[in-house]
Amino acid sequence: MRRQLDSLDIKILESLGIYGPRNISKLAKRIRVPIPTVRDRVKALKSRFSLLLQVNVYHTLIGLKKAFVFAKAAPGRGRLLWESMKANGYWLYLIARYDTPESFYGIYGIPVDHTEEFKNFVEQIKQLGVAQSINLHWSTCIHTSNLTDNWYDQESERWVFNWDRWIKEIPSQGTSLPYTLVETESYPQKADRIDVIILKELQKNAECELSNIAKLLGVSSQTVQYHFKNHVIEKGLIEGYTVFLPHFESTSDTYCFRFDFHDKDAMARFALSLKGKPFMRSIGKIFGKNALFVHIYLPREQFRGFTDNLSKLVRDNHLKSYDYTIEDTSRKLAQTIPYEFFESKSWTYDHRKHVHKLSELIKRSLG
Numbered sequence: 001m002r003r004q005l006d007s008l009d010i011k012i013l014e015s016l017g018i019y020g021p022r023n024i025s026k027l028a029k030r031i032r033v034p035i036p037t038v039r040d041r042v043k044a045l046k047s048r049f050s051l052l053l054q055v056n057v058y059h060t061l062i063g064l065k066k067a068f069v070f071a072k073a074a075p076g077r078g079r080l081l082w083e084s085m086k087a088n089g090y091w092l093y094l095i096a097r098y099d100t101p102e103s104f105y106g107i108y109g110i111p112v113d114h115t116e117e118f119k120n121f122v123e124q125i126k127q128l129g130v131a132q133s134i135n136l137h138w139s140t141c142i143h144t145s146n147l148t149d150n151w152y153d154q155e156s157e158r159w160v161f162n163w164d165r166w167i168k169e170i171p172s173q174g175t176s177l178p179y180t181l182v183e184t185e186s187y188p189q190k191a192d193r194i195d196v197i198i199l200k201e202l203q204k205n206a207e208c209e210l211s212n213i214a215k216l217l218g219v220s221s222q223t224v225q226y227h228f229k230n231h232v233i234e235k236g237l238i239e240g241y242t243v244f245l246p247h248f249e250s251t252s253d254t255y256c257f258r259f260d261f262h263d264k265d266a267m268a269r270f271a272l273s274l275k276g277k278p279f280m281r282s283i284g285k286i287f288g289k290n291a292l293f294v295h296i297y298l299p300r301e302q303f304r305g306f307t308d309n310l311s312k313l314v315r316d317n318h319l320k321s322y323d324y325t326i327e328d329t330s331r332k333l334a335q336t337i338p339y340e341f342f343e344s345k346s347w348t349y350d351h352r353k354h355v356h357k358l359s360e361l362i363k364r365s366l367g
Helices: 007-019 022-031 035-048 078-086 112-127 161-171 194-202 210-218 221-233 263-274 299-313 351-366
Strands: 052-057 062-074 091-097 105-111 129-140 238-244 252-260 280-285 293-297 321-334
Touching: 007 022, 007 035, 007 238, 022 035, 035 299, 052 194, 062 078, 062 112, 078 091, 078 105, 078 112, 078 321, 078 351, 105 112, 112 129, 112 351, 129 194, 161 299, 194 210, 210 221, 252 299, 263 280, 263 299, 299 321
Parallel strands: none
Antiparallel strands: 052 238, 062 105, 062 129, 091 105, 091 321, 252 293, 252 321, 280 293
């Protein structure tokens, strides 16, 4: 069975990232391919690869603020740290790190009115002796970048890593960040209970039938269709789509890089230069700093070429500094928005309960 992607596969994957899997007819028209061919190709991609099709929730518009938490366990307490980071139910993504022993990082979506309480929760993990270091960074919503054929050579059907061309592009980029990376003080609650359940189900599977969501909720299909069209779509509660598969032929790794810049214009140019690059997965801006968190997916043999060019950017003052963590993808967890904490049109956040759960977890573990 053919394992390698071809140019049509990549065009389909790129268009899925733009239109999502519910607009196959529009997708087919865009790339000028018959609808049955598109459907057959998508089906084949699912059978050949671990193709991931999910919606990305625009958390800002449902009252949630993103947080990155990086933690290193106290000696011998790696498993306890992992469980402690899950004790707050608002986690979205947790993963182990290769670069530092018994270390993890997590991404959370916290109700904006409870950020100080979450900060206290994070501090408790260290104060209770579970972590020897722990750092919290608030972030904008995360902007997703899906696959394009910009660095794909159709003749050889291979990816070509034009590192020199990339860094030459950076100075000519614009200085306006995508809207999802702009810091905001406004976190309006634009969702109701039905909207949140729809978003939760589409996070699990962007192709989920709305009629199945209606059955889950015990309401009519018309009700769910109305909420999907007039709330979820019209109010912009979906930031985009995740369309991911292991598209490189060789062994590849996933990283979370932190990039720091001298000023906001340099940061914006760098961020915009990443658009359409096959190694870029997602990006978020750190609040109050000219700094970005960027998820990178890269063939192992290309890593040195990437970092060599980052060093050149530092020497040329396009980049102030960078650091990274290597993700251990064999030990990761992801969950949807924490719908179980949503009542009527607001999030419930019981700080005492989160801290009590943390304390009980530690007490049981340490005997």
